[in-house]
Amino acid sequence: xxxxxxxxxxxxxxxxxxxxxxxxxxxxxxxxxxxxxxxxxxxxxxxxxxxxxxxxxxxxxxxxxxxxxxxxxxxxxxxxxxxxxxxxxxxxxxxxxxxxxxxxxxxxxxxxxxxxxxxxxxxxxxxxxxxxxxxxxxxxxxxxxxxxxxxxxxxxxxxxxxxxxxxxxxxxxxxxxxxxxxxxxxxxxxxxxxxxxxxxxxxxxxxxxxxxxxxxxxxxxxxxxxxxxxxxxxxxxxxxxxxxx
Numbered sequence: 001x002x003x004x005x006x007x008x009x010x011x012x013x014x015x016x017x018x019x020x021x022x023x024x025x026x027x028x029x030x031x032x033x034x035x036x037x038x039x040x041x042x043x044x045x046x047x048x049x050x051x052x053x054x055x056x057x058x059x060x061x062x063x064x065x066x067x068x069x070x071x072x073x074x075x076x077x078x079x080x081x082x083x084x085x086x087x088x089x090x091x092x093x094x095x096x097x098x099x100x101x102x103x104x105x106x107x108x109x110x111x112x113x114x115x116x117x118x119x120x121x122x123x124x125x126x127x128x129x130x131x132x133x134x135x136x137x138x139x140x141x142x143x144x145x146x147x148x149x150x151x152x153x154x155x156x157x158x159x160x161x162x163x164x165x166x167x168x169x170x171x172x173x174x175x176x177x178x179x180x181x182x183x184x185x186x187x188x189x190x191x192x193x194x195x196x197x198x199x200x201x202x203x204x205x206x207x208x209x210x211x212x213x214x215x216x217x218x219x220x221x222x223x224x225x226x227x228x229x230x231x232x233x234x235x236x237x238x239x240x241x242x243x244x245x
């Protein structure tokens with residue numbers, strides 16, 4: 001499970017918002033930089049044709065907010081809310097919301113104001129949908145408005161954006177090994193990491209590699225630092241996303 005922390009000094013809500021750690025968030029941004037760039041380009045074109053109140057959110061596959069955009073009239077409202085990049089939009093973090101429902105149902109969902117648990121979204125009409133590349137969900141898109149008259153328009157837009165974004169993703173050139181693996185691990189570190197992913201203990205790894213347990217712990221410490229994590233579970237998750245495992 002990803003490292004999480006509960007936000008402090010945030011407006012009260014039914015659930016205390018949960019944020020990922022800074023180091024893990026940096027890894028998430030690195031892994032999703034193409035998706036974020038394409039999202040920003042798509043929204044920039046759409047905004048030219050919108051005049052009402054709107055909010056666009058993009059999360060990664062785990063529901064972590066990695067990018068957002070909104071109209072100028074919402075700047076102060078968003079600033080005073082707890083919504084920040086790095087925030088989990090899971091039900092555990094901020095109650096039932098459109099993104100958490102899209103994650104649960106693995107399909108598009110419209111959520112009216114009265115069905116949100118977060119006070120911030122109690123006046124919002126929200127539509128969220130998974131972003132799926134092949135058979136893999138790479139993130140979630142949320143399009144929201146407080147203007148009921150814009151609801152149908154924004155839902156129509158929200159249904160078009162994923163196709164445009166995923167088409168752009170598919171047309172990207174294949175990433176180089178360096179881009180796929182921004183973190184460099186030695187062969188020994190990779191060997192230790194593979195054994196960790198198999199559920200091996202420090203003692204069993206030491207026996208297999210014919211090294212001391214303190215040496216295994218040293219390798220783990222370096223691996224955790226390079227991946228920006230604090231646990232074996234996180235290390236395996238990040239390494240899998242980087243195609244190390």
